[in-house]
Amino acid sequence: MNQNIAHHKKKEFISKPLKFVIAAASLAGTLGLWGIFSKADVQNAVTQPTTDATLPTVATLVSVDSNSIAANSSSSTSLDVLPVITQAPLPVVTAAPIINQPVPITRSRTSH
């Protein structure tokens, strides 16, 4: 009987105490790392500057020949030569009588 039990007993490669140590270390390690990381995030958030400074605009610079612009521009910007826009005076509106033709109550017609 004892021989049969011994015969069917599984072979253990890792001892139970070792399993326990590995499991505990794994749990502690996971919790510990999460704690460390979260603390670090909070610290970063606190130390981050909160200024709303305008972000720099990236523009492509193109070289322009200022002399050619001056040569092509023939119009004067003097106020004296600007066209004066005038508006014709509105006609004087006399109070026209409001004609309210009454609605006929009926119509005379060939006997219907």
Next chain:
Amino acid sequence: MHTYTFRAMGSQILIAMDTDEKTIADAGLEAANWFEEWEQCFSRFRLTSELSEVNQHSGQFCQVSSDFWDVLELAQNVEKMTGGLVTPRILNALEEAGYTTSFENMAENIDTYLSHTYAGSGSGEIEIDENTHVIRVPYGVRLDFGGIVKGWAAQQTMIRLRDAAPVLIDAGGDIAISGTMSNGVPWAVGVADPFHPDQSLGLMMLADCGIATSGRDYRRWMKANQWQHHIIDPRTEKPAETDVMTATVIAKDVIQAEAWAKSAVIFGSVSAKESLARIEPLAYLLVLEDGSKIETPEFSQYRWNEKWQTIQNSLLV
């Protein structure tokens, strides 16, 4: 304003009472019963009407109702007034032309309808006894009060209702008007264009008068490939040959207006101008078959214009 409409005498009837009080205006509801009574008395399309009874007993003495007596007397006066142009003794000629049933029921194959006539349909005087209201229509003569009775009915209704409120009665285009409206402004009445029935030839401002239009733009039919209409010329006992399509007349009452309008159609435009001018200055508008119009200054003075606007504004202030 309260208005009531109903059909009677083959026409659309309008009762307009210028009052805001419905209890007063409800008196107008009674008008439908009056028209039914009168239709039972004067319709030539009802075999049991008093008119049919009289026509069936031509040549015999008949006692007639007071309404029949009044209309007969009126018709005889109109006949004298118009020199015989508007007469009630035209029923044979009307039927000969094919107008044998109410216009609404008139069949397309009018040729198959009654076409017999009596010799001398319009001859002879009607004997009357004023005391007993007994009459005798000459043998072979049959009466049709036609347009006269419609005008008379409108006038009677107006007289019965005018004490309750200002009133306008439109009996198929024959219009009786009691006076001005409650605000003192005349009633606005249009005149239909015979060539464009949905359009108006003008707006008339009317009070204490009658207006009527007679014409051959409606109630006409085809017989023997010829257009026939209901306005009989008693001189020929045939539908009047005339260049007048419609005649609209404004007179002191609707009965006179109707009589003169019918006379103008029968006369034709040339004779109408001469004949009607001799009788009295008459307010009329003739529309001829070519579309042209003849209008007297008396008619023009009723037309709506800015003058009426001023009057209306002054009354509203």
